[in-house]
Amino acid sequence: MQQAGKLREFLESNDPVASLRLTRVRGSSPRTTGTEMYVRADALWGTIGGGQLEHRAIDAARELLRAGNLSAHLDLPLGPAIGQCCGGRVEIAVTRMSTSDKEHAHAEALRYDAALPEVYILGAGHVGRALAELFQHLPVRAVLVDQREDELEQCGAEVEKRLSAIPEIDIMNAPSQSAFIVLTHDHGLDFLLASAALQRNDAAYVGLIGSATKRAKFASWARTHCGGLSVDSLICPIGAGGSRDKRPAVIAAQVVAEVITALTSETAADHPARGTVSHIAAQ
Known part of the structure; x- marks a missing residue:
């Protein structure tokens, strides 16, 4: 899910834009300090948590734009007074964005895109394409890899489609803490690719379709x-959420949840390759 280009289009509108940034969070809140969204008179980008909190902040941003003001400050309790029950309290900086503000936001979006974890879907069959359809909407860089051009061409998702004669090389060249989902058309190839991913010893997730x-x-x-290679970290079957439904879309939904959980665990979150630009991640 590459955001920088789309954000640039939003910010380069002729209409003025306001930033909403959570500057302080006390107690329970739907988002954390630093979360940011952008507001125009006719459009929104991102979210600071939804509900009445967000509605009131958006109204304040649009009033600031209408009045031609430069900044405002909101201090909102997340309780019955505004129809929410989080119980915390947030402070929000409302700022009319300058040209330099927009350039900085775009630079942050580029940094965020560059730090996205990579998910390699190794096999462009029915389940592989279903995975690509879901991952295109998530904060990852999904790469669909196959040796068969005709299978890749059937994928309409906005992910990278990579025709690769030797997918093992794609695994070898992947960044640290990538996720690998192995589901090719050939069990022998599955074994080669799963072993290549496990031998890296730095994958956030290695999954192999099967029983x-x-x-x-x-x-x-x-x-x-493979010299006694341990398979302890291998996830197989993948997406073992208890459902017996074998439809590709259902399997894909379970696997995506599994992979995202692995990528956002405490161990993964400490890795420098994880993006921390929370206002972009929400889009």
């Missing part, structure tokens, strides 16, 4: 062909 039987066969193969 418990396939996992056992892969474990035996890995011991024989």
